[in-house]
Amino acid sequence: MMRTSVTIIGGGILGLAIAERASRRGMTVTLLEKENTWAAHQTGHNSGVIHAGPYYAPGSLKARLCAAGNRSMVDFAREHGIDHAVGGKLIVAVGAAEEARLDVLHDRARANGVPVRLLSADQAREIEPHLNVSRALRVESTGIIDYAQVSRRLAELATARGAELILNARVQSIAVSGGGVTVDYGTGRSRSDLLINCAGLHADRVAAMAGVVPQVRIVPFRGEYYELVPGRRALVNGLIYPVPDPALPFLGVHLTRMIDGTVHAGPNAVLALAREGYDWKSVSLRDAFESLSYPGFLRMARRNLGTGAEEVARSFSRRLFARSLARLVPAIRPSDIVRSGSGVRAQAVHADGTLADDFVIQRADRQLHVLNAPSPAATSSLEIAGHILLLAGLDG
Known part of the structure; x- marks a missing residue:
């Protein structure tokens, strides 16, 4: 046969x-x-995160395969001796508007079978003492690994x-x-x-x-990272995420304590001028032209002009990047962070300007x-x- x-x-x-x-x-x-x-x-x-899947639409491929993947990836790591840790993460709300979105996220997580707990500000600070928080969602099964x-x-x-x-x-x-x-x-x-x-x-x-x-068409977006300097890593114990804004295409900067004890901050999201463009100096005329002339990208960009401008500004300003992080951990100052590489996301965009969400x-x-x-x-x-x-x- x-x-x-x-x-x-x-x-x-x-x-x-x-x-x-x-x-x-x-x-x-x-x-x-x-x-x-x-x-x-x-x-x-x-970012090396083993995701748990609280964000995704119930019944979607992302929701189903992430929940199963969280378990199988941890099992694989255990079986093959791959460095990993499952310490959970906090999704942090600051103010009433974000608390309302946090409640929606809590319901979605439970619909996806993701183990979560709503925490008061005091309960959240027992886990992350330096937080700016009004309420938080504890996602128990999130981890980190070296992919x-x-x-x-x-x-x-x-x-x-x-x-x-x-x-x-x-x-x-x-x-x-x-x-x-x-x-x-x-x-x-x-x-x-x-x-x-x-x-x-x-x-x-x-x-x-x-x-x-x-x-769909692939439009490359670069995510740029900083990390906390060694003397300030104690500001973060684990993983700290903002509550996502459903009106925006990307999650927002967050803080992640990695396997090696470093604390990464980011990423932002800016259009990459090459499909493998890990910095502003990396430019492919073909790639840039295909992105900038694609009707789907142009429609998406028009809908997110303000956010896009903020992301570009943050790309060039350590002060602005630190300000975004300080919204979660107010003690973080510009002198506390240094650049730490970048990644490029292959974002699939439909011709109508919507991002493929599954x-x-x-x-x-x-x-x-x-x-x-x-x-x-x-x-x-x-x-x-x-x-x-x-x-x-x-x-x-």
Whole structure:
């Protein structure tokens, strides 16, 4: 009996999770990654949070796969000795308007099966003594982990089961026929029964290369981080988040104590002028033109002009960044923070200017294209892998 063969494009945590699961199911697996290391982009530049899933619409893919992914990621970390900690987080309300939104979030979290508790200001300060808070939501199952370490372990497991994982393999062409899928990648060629596109920041382009009209366009947004200087890390014990504003497209800056004891602050959200643009100096004329000329981006930008201007200003001003953090922890001053890297989010935007608010997986003949997998995709990666193989009729 012939084994099903699959070609996966993209060596971030999701592509590697699919490779590991497919190889465990006895499939012939080839994974192509254009960089010289695993988890080089979104996976390797995220906040390292194991999300619990209080934000997502009940019944959505994000809600279902995040709740399951929280459990499976912690189990995976325990089984394979990967550094992690599950200490919970606080979502902090300041004032009556935010308290009303916190109540809505509490109800949504419970609908999603997420263990949460509403706390008074005094109860919240027992956990985080330096908070500015009127009420808070305690999310018990949130944790932190090193997702790059998870990715490397997934690569090891897949390789041990016979998967062929190839670095420095930039895809050049894709041909789909009744007999299968052929992917040329410069130094070689992969032929398989099925193509799975997990190319992240380039997922829409890979779909187009395969002859598919993608449902959404990837617009890259850079999230910039600061961290607290060593002498001020004691201001934060764990994870501190603001109450999200449903009128805004992104969550807002927050504070995260990492596995190594450092405390990261951020991210903001600014348009990246390259799909792999980790600073303002990184500019791709092609990428910038595609974003700035896309009607969906222009419609989204018009709706969020004020917020966008504030994000850009904060990108250039440590004082403004510190002021945003001080809303949560008033003792934080500009001298307490130093820059600490950035990440680029592959934000999927519809032509009408709305952001894709759930995972987007587009199917075509012999193909599955993951066109939107932002946070909590790393948390959910082991579950998304099973979901994708189930869509392909290869798992269950």
